[in-house]
Amino acid sequence: MSDILTDVKMPFCQGCGHGIIVKSLGNAIEQCGYSEKDIIIVSDIGCSGLVDPLFNTHSLHGLHGRAPALGVGVSLGLDNTSKKVIVIQGDGGVTIGLQHVLESARRNINMTLVVMNNLLYGMTGGQISGLSTQKFKEQRQFEVDVPPFDIIKLAHLSGAAFSARATSIKTFTDVLTDALRTDGFSIVELSSLCTSYAYKKLNDFQEVIEEAEILKNDRFPVTLSKKTGKSLFESLKSYSKEFTNNVNQRLGVIISGSAGGGVQSAATLLASAGIVCGLHSTMKGEYPVTVGTGFSIAEVIFSKTKINYTGLENPDIVILVSEDGLKVAKNRIKNNSQVIADISLMNNGLENLDKRSLVYGNFIQVASKKGAALCAIAYWLNSGGLLDLNALKSISNSHRLSAELLKTIDDSGKVTINNFN
Numbered sequence: 001m002s003d004i005l006t007d008v009k010m011p012f013c014q015g016c017g018h019g020i021i022v023k024s025l026g027n028a029i030e031q032c033g034y035s036e037k038d039i040i041i042v043s044d045i046g047c048s049g050l051v052d053p054l055f056n057t058h059s060l061h062g063l064h065g066r067a068p069a070l071g072v073g074v075s076l077g078l079d080n081t082s083k084k085v086i087v088i089q090g091d092g093g094v095t096i097g098l099q100h101v102l103e104s105a106r107r108n109i110n111m112t113l114v115v116m117n118n119l120l121y122g123m124t125g126g127q128i129s130g131l132s133t134q135k136f137k138e139q140r141q142f143e144v145d146v147p148p149f150d151i152i153k154l155a156h157l158s159g160a161a162f163s164a165r166a167t168s169i170k171t172f173t174d175v176l177t178d179a180l181r182t183d184g185f186s187i188v189e190l191s192s193l194c195t196s197y198a199y200k201k202l203n204d205f206q207e208v209i210e211e212a213e214i215l216k217n218d219r220f221p222v223t224l225s226k227k228t229g230k231s232l233f234e235s236l237k238s239y240s241k242e243f244t245n246n247v248n249q250r251l252g253v254i255i256s257g258s259a260g261g262g263v264q265s266a267a268t269l270l271a272s273a274g275i276v277c278g279l280h281s282t283m284k285g286e287y288p289v290t291v292g293t294g295f296s297i298a299e300v301i302f303s304k305t306k307i308n309y310t311g312l313e314n315p316d317i318v319i320l321v322s323e324d325g326l327k328v329a330k331n332r333i334k335n336n337s338q339v340i341a342d343i344s345l346m347n348n349g350l351e352n353l354d355k356r357s358l359v360y361g362n363f364i365q366v367a368s369k370k371g372a373a374l375c376a377i378a379y380w381l382n383s384g385g386l387l388d389l390n391a392l393k394s395i396s397n398s399h400r401l402s403a404e405l406l407k408t409i410d411d412s413g414k415v416t417i418n419n420f421n
C-alpha cells in the first residue's frame with residue numbers, strides 16, 4: 001500500500017469502486033514524487049467525500065458541489081507549484097456544482113479534479129445524476145431524452161489544461177499521474193462501480209459504460225489537450241515598495257459608514273497604500289444584502305510579516321463617518337482603540353465608551369458623505385504618520401476617479417478637529 005494512504009479501513013460498501021480509485025490516486029501521487037505534506041485533498045459530500053481519513057495528506061471537506069471552489073481558494077492562496085491541490089468529487093457533486101468545475105477550468109487553476117463517476121448519488125439511495133449515461137438511465141426508465149453532461153469535454157472547452165476519462169481500472173494510475181503532472185487545471189473522470197445501487201459485478205457495469213452512446217465515440221480514456229496557461233496571480237497588477245511606513249506591529253483599522261459612502265473603496269485604497277509602503281495588508285468588507293441601504297463596514301490589517309489570520313478583534317483605529325457606521329461598529333471599539341469620528345456623531349454616546357482617544361472632524365462637511373471615509377483616512381495618515389500619505393495619493397492616482405479622490409485627499413488638510421480627550 002502507498003505511504004500516502006493511511007491504514008484506515010476503507011469506509012465503502014464491499015466491492016465499491018471508490019476504493020480502487022483511492023489506491024490508484026495514492027500510487028499516482030507517489031509516482032509523481034510528492035510527499036504527504038505536498039498534497040491537499042479537498043473532498044465533497046457523498047460517498048466520495050468519505051476519503052479524507054484515507055489520506056496521510058492535508059485534507060479539507062467542502063459543501064456538496066462546492067469542493068472545486070474551496071480547492072481554487074487553497075491553490076491560489078498557496079501559489080506554490082511544488083504543492084498539489086487534489087479535489088475529489090462524485091458525479092453528483094459535479095452536477096450540483098458544475099459552474100465551479102467550469103470556472104476552475106476556465107481559469108486554469110493549478111489543481112487536479114478527480115471525478116469518481118458511479119453514475120448515481122450513492123449516499124442518498126441511487127438517484128441518477130447529470131453524468132449518468134443514457135444506457136444506465138434506459139435501464140432505470142428515467143430521463144432518457146436528456147443526454148448527460150460530458151464533463152470532460154465541457155472542462156476541455158472551458159480551458160482545462162488536461163482532461164481525460166478512464167473506464168478501465170488498469171489505466172487509472174497512469175491517467176491520474178498525467179493529470180497530477182499537469183501545470184494548470186486537470187480533470188480525470190474515473191468510472192466507479194456502486195455495488196449497492198448499480199451493479200454487483202464489474203462486467204455488468206463496464207458494459208453499461210462502454211455501451212453508452214456518448215462513450216462510444218470519444219468517451220474512452222483520452223487526453224483532449226495539453227497547454228500551459230497563465231495563473232490568476234500572474235495576471236494581477238503587482239505593486240512594489242515605493243514609500244515608507246512606521247508600522248512596527250500588526251495594525252488593524254475599521255472604517256464604518258453607510259452604503260454608498262465610499263467606505264469599501266476607501267478601505268481598498270488604504271490597503272493598497274499599505275502594500276506600496278512595503279507592508280502586507282488585507283481588506284475585507286461587509287454590508288447588508290440589499291445593496292445601497294444601511295451600513296457599510298470594512299477592515300484593513302497591516303503587518304510587516306505575512307498575515308495568516310485576518311480576524312480583527314482589537315482594532316487600533318476606528319473611523320466612523322455615519323450613524324449607520326457607528327451602530328454597527330460601536331461594540332467593536334476596545335480600550336486601546338483610537339476613534340476618529342465625523343462631528344455629526346457628537347453626543348451619540350461615543351464619549352462614554354472606554355477607549356484610548358477620540359477626535360471629531362468635519363469630514364462630511366469638507367468632502368461630502370461620499371468622500372468622508374477617504375477624507376478621514378487621509379486625515380489619520382497625515383496626523384499619525386504610520387503610512388506615507390503620498391502612498392494613498394499614488395494609489396488614488398491610478399484610479400478611474402483619480403481627480404475626485406486626489407481632491408478629497410488634499411481637502412483633508414482643511415478638516416477642523418475637535419479633540420474630545
Ligand code: SF4
Nearest residue numbers: 013016047122194195
Ligand atoms: S453506496 Fe455505492 S458508491 Fe456509496 S459506498 Fe456503497 S457502493 Fe460505494
